[in-house]
Amino acid sequence: MESSLVAGKVVPPAPARRGLAVPRVTAEELEEIASRGWPAGETARLGDWTLRASGGFTRRANSVLVAGDPGVALDDALAQVxxxxxxxxxxxxxxxxxxxxWAQRIDAAGWAREADTLIRTAPLAPLTSLPEPPAHLGRVRLSRDVDAAWLAAYHRTGELTDAALKVVSGGASVWFATLPGAAGHPGPGAIGRAVVDGPWALFGAVEVPPEHRRGGLATALMGALARRAYEEGATAAHLQVEADNAAARALYDRLGFTDHHGYHYRRPLA
Known part of the structure; x- marks a missing residue:
């Protein structure tokens, strides 16, 4: 009862946990952030557009990021590209x-559409609570440098020239994750990559060999990367996934990712 109270103090509410909301950004703003996490070896500006080249390694690093105004008429801009x-x-x-x-105008100019892709986002804090990998596999290894084991499991290994390695290793704060495989299975059980850039953590190159799938390895690996990104101050996650990749989209649905926007590529008709 209040009559028997000797001393007391006001206890403030617990602070909100960081990383429970996704910052509000436009599609063009998030595309610029994503581009910094997969940086091209060579860039040039055409007005607000960014031309990117990396020896042909991936579409993203060898395409024009269409944002804003190219500063010239569209026909001239496409010719310069x-x-x-x-x-x-x-x-x-x-x-x-x-x-x-510009999408409809580029379509009218006769550039064919391909590779529809989704940019998906999620609050980072819930991802830090994802479970650890199964005990028999050990812990996820995180490294600043990409090593031979990681590269051996990356599906683009045959394309990794020096120019490509610069793309893979580029970004503000890059982490490579490797989860050992089960006994009797050579190579990693899963690999992944994350780039921390201010409040954002870009996840990518998350791959699990067929013999290790459906064991929660991708989830465990993303959890380890999320915890490291959270320690560095990130609050939100983003990634790209091809629109027709139903398995990957289902995984990211379960992890709390939602669609932010879509993009696609355009090439001139032959």
């Missing part, structure tokens, strides 16, 4: 957010 990539012996390619004001 084709010349720039031809000088580097690369096919011209545009990366266009679905919501871009």
């Amino acid at each position: 084709e010349r720039w990539y031809a000088e580097r012996r690369l096919p011209a390619c545009l990366q266009v957010p679905d919501s871009s004001a």
Whole structure:
């Protein structure tokens, strides 16, 4: 009872846990953040557009990020794009957010659409509570440097020239994750990559060999990367997934990711 109270103090409410909300950003803003996490070896500006080249390693690092105004008429901009990539012996390619004001005009110019992709986001804090890997596999190894085991499990190993390795290793704060495989199975059980850039953590290259799938390894690996990103101050996660990759989309659904926006690529018709 209050009559028997000797002393007391006001206890403030517990502080809200960081990383329970996703910052509000536009499609173009998030595309710029994602581009920094997969940086091209060479870039050039055409108004607000960014031309990117990396010896042909991945569409993202060898395409024009269409954002804002190119500063010239569209026909002239597309012609300049084709010349720039031809000088580097690369096919011209545009990366266009679905919501871009240029999408319909580029379509009318006869550039074919391909590789529809989704950008998905999630609060980071819940990902830090994902379970550890099964005890018999040990812990996820995190490294600043990409090693031979990681590269051996990466499906693009045959394409990893020096230029490609610069893309894979580039970004503000890059972490490579490797989870050992079960006894009798050579190579890692899963690999992944994360790049911390301010409040954002970009997840990518999450791969699990067929013999290790359906064992929660991708989830455990993402949890380890999320915990490290959270320690560095990140509050939100983002990733790219091809729109027709139903298995990956289902995994990310279970982890709390939702669609932020879509983008696609455009190439000139032959």
